[in-house]
Amino acid sequence: MLQLKEIKCGKKGCSKCPHGFYVYAYWRQNNKIRSKYLGKVGDPETQRKVDELAKDHPRVTAEYETMYLESTPGVKEKILKGINTPLSECQEDNIKESVSNANAAAK
Numbered sequence: 001m002l003q004l005k006e007i008k009c010g011k012k013g014c015s016k017c018p019h020g021f022y023v024y025a026y027w028r029q030n031n032k033i034r035s036k037y038l039g040k041v042g043d044p045e046t047q048r049k050v051d052e053l054a055k056d057h058p059r060v061t062a063e064y065e066t067m068y069l070e071s072t073p074g075v076k077e078k079i080l081k082g083i084n085t086p087l088s089e090c091q092e093d094n095i096k097e098s099v100s101n102a103n104a105a106a107k
């Protein structure tokens with residue numbers, strides 16, 4: 001599993017504390033909890049490490065995506081708004097297009 005952490009730098013008068021979000025991966029290996037620091041959310045380098053980790057732990061990709069969305073201001077609100085908007089408010093053409101897109105993606 002992945003976990004988000006906020007980091008306190010400890011500098012006096014730092015107005016940006018806590019800093020973050022930083023991604024840590026935790027997994028169980030030989031009955032021990034292992035952990036690995038992956039980097040800051042949204043960094044290309046972090047994404048690379050997540051991809052690397054996903055070879056052995058496929059779930060981390062989805063966990064990281066959720067994390068990334070939750071750490072990006074406004075994105076979560078947009079998604080929630082989308083969920084709360086009924087399809088009846090949708091334009092006919094848009095529905096057709098999204099259905100054909102979904103079909104294309106399923107192939």
Ligand SMILES: [Zn+2]
Nearest residue numbers: 009014016017
């Ligand atoms: Zn700080």
